[in-house]
Amino acid sequence: xxxxxxxxxxxxxxxxxxxxxxxxxxxxxxxxxxxxxxxxxxxxxxxxxxxxxxxxxxxxxxxxxxxxxxxxxxxxxxxxxxxxxxxxxxxxxxxxxxxxxxxxxxxxxxxxxxxxxxxxxxxxxxxxxxxxxxxxxxxxxxxxxxxxxxxxxxxxxxxxxxxxxxxxxxxxxxxxxxxxxxxxxxxxxxxxxxxxxxxxxxxxxxxxxxxxxxxxxxxxxxxxxxxxxxxxxxxxxxxxxxxxxxxxxxxxxxxxxxxxxxxxxxxxxxxxxxxxxxxxxxxxxxxxxxxxxxxxxxxxxxxxxxxxxxxxxxxxxxxxxxxxxxxxxxxxxxxxxxxxxxxxxxxxxxxxxxxxxxxxxxxxxxxxxxxxxxxxxxxxxxxxxxxxxxxxxxxxxxxxxxxxxxxxxxxxxxxxxxxxxxxxxxxxxxxxxxxxxxxxxxxxxxxxxxxxxxxxxxxxxxxxxxxxxxxxxxxxxxxxxxxxxxxxxxxxxxxxxxxxxxxxxxxxxxxxxxxxxxxxxxxxxxxxxxxxxxxxxxxxxxxxxxxxxxxxxxxxxxxxxxxxxxxxxxx
Amino acid sequence: xxxxxxxxxxxxxxxxxxxxxxxxxxxxxxxxxxxxxxxxxxxxxxxxxxxxxxxxxxxxxxxxxxxxxxxxxxxxxxxxxxxxxxxxxxxxxxxxxxxxxxxxxxxxxxxxxxxxxxxxxxxxxxxxxxxxxxxxxxxxxxxxxxxxxxxxxxxxxxxxxxxxxxxxxxxxxxxxxxx
Numbered sequence: 001x002x003x004x005x006x007x008x009x010x011x012x013x014x015x016x017x018x019x020x021x022x023x024x025x026x027x028x029x030x031x032x033x034x035x036x037x038x039x040x041x042x043x044x045x046x047x048x049x050x051x052x053x054x055x056x057x058x059x060x061x062x063x064x065x066x067x068x069x070x071x072x073x074x075x076x077x078x079x080x081x082x083x084x085x086x087x088x089x090x091x092x093x094x095x096x097x098x099x100x101x102x103x104x105x106x107x108x109x110x111x112x113x114x115x116x117x118x119x120x121x122x123x124x125x126x127x128x129x130x131x132x133x134x135x136x137x138x139x140x141x142x143x144x145x146x147x148x149x150x151x152x153x154x155x156x157x158x159x160x161x162x163x164x165x166x167x168x169x170x171x172x173x174x175x176x177x178x179x180x181x182x183x184x185x186x187x188x189x190x191x192x193x194x195x196x197x198x199x200x201x202x203x204x205x206x207x208x209x210x211x212x213x214x215x216x217x218x219x220x221x222x223x224x225x226x227x228x229x230x231x232x233x234x235x236x237x238x239x240x241x242x243x244x245x246x247x248x249x250x251x252x253x254x255x256x257x258x259x260x261x262x263x264x265x266x267x268x269x270x271x272x273x274x275x276x277x278x279x280x281x282x283x284x285x286x287x288x289x290x291x292x293x294x295x296x297x298x299x300x301x302x303x304x305x306x307x308x309x310x311x312x313x314x315x316x317x318x319x320x321x322x323x324x325x326x327x328x329x330x331x332x333x334x335x336x337x338x339x340x341x342x343x344x345x346x347x348x349x350x351x352x353x354x355x356x357x358x359x360x361x362x363x364x365x366x367x368x369x370x371x372x373x374x375x376x377x378x379x380x381x382x383x384x385x386x387x388x389x390x391x392x393x394x395x396x397x398x399x400x401x402x403x404x405x406x407x408x409x410x411x412x413x414x415x416x417x418x419x420x421x422x423x424x425x426x427x428x429x430x431x432x433x434x435x436x437x438x439x440x441x442x443x444x445x446x447x448x449x450x451x452x453x454x455x456x457x458x459x460x461x462x463x464x465x466x467x468x469x470x471x472x473x474x475x476x477x478x479x480x481x482x483x484x485x486x487x488x489x490x491x492x493x494x495x496x497x498x499x500x501x502x503x504x505x506x507x508x509x510x511x512x513x514x515x516x517x518x519x520x521x522x523x524x525x526x527x528x529x530x531x532x533x534x535x536x537x538x539x540x541x542x543x544x545x546x547x548x549x550x551x552x553x554x555x556x557x558x559x560x561x562x563x564x565x566x567x568x569x570x571x
Numbered sequence: 572x573x574x575x576x577x578x579x580x581x582x583x584x585x586x587x588x589x590x591x592x593x594x595x596x597x598x599x600x601x602x603x604x605x606x607x608x609x610x611x612x613x614x615x616x617x618x619x620x621x622x623x624x625x626x627x628x629x630x631x632x633x634x635x636x637x638x639x640x641x642x643x644x645x646x647x648x649x650x651x652x653x654x655x656x657x658x659x660x661x662x663x664x665x666x667x668x669x670x671x672x673x674x675x676x677x678x679x680x681x682x683x684x685x686x687x688x689x690x691x692x693x694x695x696x697x698x699x700x701x702x703x704x705x706x707x708x709x710x711x712x713x714x715x716x717x718x719x720x721x722x723x724x725x726x727x728x729x730x731x732x733x734x735x736x737x738x739x740x741x742x743x744x745x746x747x748x749x750x
Contacts, residue, residue: 121576193583201576227587232594238693239598248682248689250598256606256686261598268594 033123034539038130039109046101053092056085065492067472082471083152090155098415102280107195107219113530114213116204116546120194129190136183143176151177159251159259163243182237192223207548213528215283222279229272236265267318275314281418285371290553291526292368293360297553298352306345313342323391324398332391339389366440370421374413381409402462405455428523432535433516439508446501453494457487525564528552581727585734599690612687614750620671621747631660632736635729647719654713661706701735
């Protein structure tokens with residue numbers, strides 16, 4: 001970058017600061033187009049929904065461990081309520097927690113700050129995206145309180161259960177549920193278009209494609225995956241709504257339809273969706289690992305190529321959810337092979353992270369603990385996925401608690417562990433204060449240990465043949481054995497302990513927000529551009545927009561006095 | 572890659588639209604191939620009205636191109652007039668379609684009559700919804716272009732309009748010609 005253009009950038013920066021005057025409370029927090037405010041709206045809405053989803057998990061786990069008891073804070077759980085709880089727990093945790101927090105929350109916060117621009121390229125579209133998302137939250141919450149109760153056909157909403165009121169007995173709940181999901185998809189399509197175009201067109205002068213931090217790459221690839229996979233399900237949602245309300249027969253074999261068609265439309269989206277939320281989580285972990293290992297990210301370009309390979313492969317694995325749905329066994333062979341193939345790039349990412357740690361000067365801060373735990377726990381999720389991806393084994397494991405445990409060993413690291421890693425890491429930037437490290441570590445161990453005690457018993461229960469969609473196991477003598485019931489009680493007690501420890505986080509979060517030690521611009525001595533803005537960054541992010549001179553991971557460069565080298569520091 | 576941001580976003584919108592229509596049409600095709608009897612239902616669609624609408628829509632895309640050309644030359648008012656002509660084409664399309672559907676529903680072919688009619692009304696309805704949205708956006712773009720403002724939007728709305736056109740080029744043979 002020549003000296004002249006640098007000065008020009010400064011001149012542009014001065015004019016740019018004027019274009020963001022102070023705003024009233026209403027404009028700043030409720031009607032804002034500032035990407036950071038929208039990020040916070042997504043983050044806090046997602047965290048609030050996580051509490052709703054967690055409450056549901058508490059209620060149905062209590063029913064499973066102590067069938068028929070009056071659950072404190074809820075009462076006796078009826079079969080219909082049990083179904084509504086498991087369905088909405090799944091929907092909420094994926095669509096209203098993982099998606100808004102990981103993609104929309106961190107994406108909105110990090111993309112402009114890490115690319116070195118003042119805001120998203122379409123700030124008003126961004127605001128509209130959150131407003132639609134918020135509307136979808138209201139519709140979903142409303143669906144729990146209408147006549148007949150919330151939808152109870154599981155989060156995958158297979159017809160005919162989801163499409164025929166006579167079967168699901170929740171005509172309003174199921175309709176509002178699918179409307180809420182469709183609205184949410186539109187919100188994230190708008191957000192995704194913003195993320196991709198911003199990362200493509202608004203990078204700091206000098207920032208080439210391979211100077212972009214991994215987490216931004218990951219969020220952009222995730223947005224692309226979402227955009228390219230959700231379409232068929234949007235069409236499917238329209239068809240399902242018509243089946244429910246106009247009584248068409250898209251998914252009714254008696255009238256020329258096909259219920260398996262929904263499964264194809266759902267999983268064509270549903271499986272890439274796993275990677276849509278996984279990739280931002282892996283990006284967050286990559287950022288944290290290089291900062292706290294004080295080492296360059298191992299094989300930066302290889303990570304990007306692996307992510308792209310994962311994205312492409314993720315479109316060819318969906319039918320592994322349908323091995324027992326009556327698909328052609330020859331097709332099952334193909335999907336077994338593709339499913340096992342996709343574990344290669346993901347395993348490679350895990351190896352890259354381990355190689356990044358090797359020989360680094362590791363600092364075990366709270367965010368680093370979460371990042372390390374992510375790799376360890378996700379590995380268990382990944383390895384058990386091999387059993388389920390192989391059609392022969394899946395025929396036995398299908399719809400057992402083995403699947404539930406596997407799924408949670410992938411999604412819990414994604415939606416909870418990586419999110420806590422990200423929040424504790426960027427907290428000083430977001431709010432200008434440090435979080436308390438001691439209480440952060442207490443919360444970490446209080447979450448990780450009970451998490452394993454919840455889901456390891458479920459692997460064992462699944463292998464013992466426990467089917468996942470049963471309300472009361474005492475009705476099934478083969479599954480009501482005392483040793484199986486003891487494991488169910490263990491899982492439930494561990495859940496109670498884990499939920500109790502979340503209070504530590506909430507208190508730490510609120511107290512640090514008010515009274516934490518003031519953080520400087522760059523508390524972790526990190527390289528990426530967001531650490532060159534004020535903490536917290538003002539509307540417009542920088543008084544003068546930064547230039548970029550190097551890649552994001554120049555840590556411990558030989559011959560340099562400091563062990564970090566910010567991207568905006570002139571050579 | 573120096574694509575202007577607005578146009579880039581339109582292309583990404585189209586990517587997501589392609590998979591929406593792609594999913595719907597793939598579902599229709601898979602079912603159509605396994606249901607030989609749907610051909611008897613399809614025989615009741617009016618190919619001539621469909622052909623007329625195809626012609627109307629294609630012509631309206633021509634005026635969208637001419638509007639883009641005028642905008643490139645900086646002639647906002649002319650671009651706006653041509654956009655209004657395109658809106659007129661879209662309106663003609665929708666009016667013809669509503670008469671066509673009224674006739675079909677009176678004949679007893681409703682969305683619940685059979686699988687074919689369910690797909691027919693859903694796919695064509697989703698397309699008509701896109702035509703309507705395009706018209707509303709185009710009126711908005713035309714009103715700013717008339718004041719010589721935001722002329723780059725003329726091209727962007729044109730790209731979207733061509734896409735809506737191309738979707739119809741797929742729908743017309745699949746729903747009207749295949750009998």
